[in-house]
Amino acid sequence: MYNRILIANRGEIALRIIRACREMGIESVAVYSEADRESAHVRLADAAFCIGPARSAESYLRIDQVISAAEVGGAEAIHPGYGFLAENADFNEVCRSCNIDFIGPLPESMEMLGDKNSARALAQSAGVPVVxxxxxxxxxxxxxxxxxxxxxxxxxxxxxxxxxxxxxxxxxxxxxxxxxxxxxxxxxxxxxxxxxxxxxxFIEQPRHIEVQIIADQQGNVVHLHERDCSVQRRHQKLIEEAPSPLLPDKRRKEICDAAVRMIQNANYYNAGTVEFIVDKNDDFYFIEVNARIQVEHPVTEMVTGVDLIKQQICVAAGQPLPFTQDDIQCRGSSIECRINAENPDKNFMPNPGKIESFFAPGGLGVRFDSHVYAGYTVPPYYDSMIGKLIVHRPTREEAIACMLRALYELEVGGIATTASLHRKILEHPEFIEGRHDTTFIAREFSS
The missing domain is CATH 3.30.1490.20 (ATP-grasp fold, A domain)
Structure with missing residues (x-):
C-alpha cells in the first residue's frame, strides 16, 4: 500500500480523498492555486504545494507542475478526483512514465472510452444496446x-x-x-x-440512468447498482438518487449486467460509470463511460456501504476486490443535491463571494460533503459547486422528507445558492412520484 498520495484536485473532492487516505494510514499531499490558499483541503493535507495562479490553465491543468509537486512531496500515486486532469490520458501516461501510479484506469482504456464514438463501437461489440x-x-x-x-x-x-x-x-x-x-x-x-x-x-423525454462499476487488476468486475440522474438543467445534473424510482427490476438487472459486459470488454480497472438513457418503454441505450470517480458517488456509497475512494486506492495498488457481486446489496434510498453558488432566481447566475455565516445540516442519515466554512471566499474561477448534501433512509419517501429537512437547516449566508430550488423540486408531485425525466426542469422550472 502507498505511503503518500497526491490529490490533483481541489474543493470537496480533494477533501473527500484526504479523509479516505487518513483512515487508511496514508499521508496526503495537496496542490492548490493562489486562489485556493485558504481552502480546507490545503489545511487538512499532510503537505501542500502551490502550483500556480488562480486560472486552471495555469495551475490545476499544468501537468508539469502537478508532477513536480508529486516528486518533491514524495508521492507514490496521484488521485485525480473528477474534472481537471481526471480523464486526461496524456496525464495518466506521464504519471506512469515518472513511476507514479495513476489512481484510475490504464491510459489506453481511458482514451478508448473517453472517445464516445469508439466507446459506442465497443458497446455494440459487447452486445450493449446503443441509440x-x-x-x-x-x-x-x-x-x-x-x-x-x-x-x-x-x-x-x-x-x-x-x-x-x-x-x-x-x-x-x-x-x-x-x-x-x-x-x-x-x-x-x-x-x-x-x-x-x-x-x-434523439430520444424524447428520457431518464438518465448510470451504473457504478469497480474493477480490479485481476479481472474482477462488480457493479454497485444504478443511480438516477434525470434531474438536470442544460445537461448539468442537479439531483441524483439510488436506486432509480419506477425502473422495473428486470430492466434494472439488464442495465447493470450490460454495464459489466461493457467494462469487461475494455481491459478496464478501477472505478468507472457506464451511462444510459431509458425511454418511455423502459428500453435502454448506452451513451458514454466516465473513466473516473463521479460527483454523485456518495449515493452509491450510502446504499451499498462501499467506500469507493478507498477501493480506488486499493485497486490501483494491485489489491483484488474484497467482495463479489453477490456481496453487493442495495439497501434503502439515497438522494444527493448539488449545492451550487448560483442564484436560481437570476437564471443561475454564478454568485461567488465571502460566506458570512455557515451551518451544515446533521442528524440521522445526513451527510454533507463540502470544503466551505464561515469566512471562506468562494472564488469565481472554478465550478460553482460548494457542497453535496446527501441523505440515506430506509425508503424513498423517508429520504425525500429527510432531504427537505436538511435543506431547510442548511445555512450559507452572504451568497446565493441553489438550495431553494432543490426544495421546490423535492416538493413537486412529479418528483415525489418518480415520474421525472431529463426535460423535467426545463418544463416545470424554466425562467
Missing part, C-alpha cells in the same frame, strides 16, 4: 442528412470528445441540421480541441 445513429464520425453535411433521413427526426448531434452538454445540438428537420452541425463542431473544437461529431436518434 440508432451514424456508424462513425460524420464527414460532411450530406452524410448527416442521409443518416437523419434513415433514422428519422429529431436527431441529436454529439461531440465525440468531452461532455457536459458541449458540442451537442438537436435538429428537428433537415433545414435545421446543417446549422446545428456547424455549431456543434465549432463548440466541440473550442471546448475539447476535437471537432469530431456523430449523429444519434
Amino acid at each position: 440508432p445513429g451514424s456508424d462513425g464520425l460524420l464527414t460532411d453535411t450530406e452524410e448527416a442528412l442521409a443518416v437523419a433521413k434513415t433514422i428519422g427526426y429529431p436527431v441529436l448531434i454529439k461531440a465525440t470528445a468531452g461532455g457536459g452538454g458541449k458540442g451537442m445540438r438537436v435538429a428537428e428537420s433537415p433545414e435545421v441540421l446543417e446549422t446545428a452541425l456547424q455549431q456543434a463542431r465549432q463548440e466541440a473544437e473550442a471546448a475539447f480541441g476535437n471537432g469530431g461529431v456523430y449523429l444519434e436518434k
